[in-house]
Amino acid sequence: MLDPMATETRALLSTGAAPDCPALKSLGYPQIIQWLNGEISRQEVLEKIITLTLQYAKRQRTWFNRYKNALRLDLTHPQDFNVEKLVHTITLSL
Numbered sequence: 001m002l003d004p005m006a007t008e009t010r011a012l013l014s015t016g017a018a019p020d021c022p023a024l025k026s027l028g029y030p031q032i033i034q035w036l037n038g039e040i041s042r043q044e045v046l047e048k049i050i051t052l053t054l055q056y057a058k059r060q061r062t063w064f065n066r067y068k069n070a071l072r073l074d075l076t077h078p079q080d081f082n083v084e085k086l087v088h089t090i091t092l093s094l
Contacts, residue, residue, distance in 0.1 A: 002046060006032055027052055 009024070009032045017024060019033050028049045035045040064070065071093045074080055 002032075002042065002049075005029075006036060009033060009036065027056055 005028060009029060012024060013019065013033075013036075019030075024030070024033065031040070031045045031048045031052070034040045035042065040048070071090065073086065073089065
């Protein structure tokens, strides 16, 4: 996960994107930039990105939980991504 993101970040920075541009302020990019600049270790960047991702997921769950009547789709397993089944489930809920 880390190396492809670092490659992408390097490519963006090499095209002239400023480290503080909106795209590079999103989850993980500031930490990757710190790592590329030698400010933090590989282990620290991994820990920070994992922590930030978990915090973001918690905020999303909290936000979605406000909608009690929302249709919840279980997409836990690859077989859950059956388009026909999903369309059928969504259609029945309308």
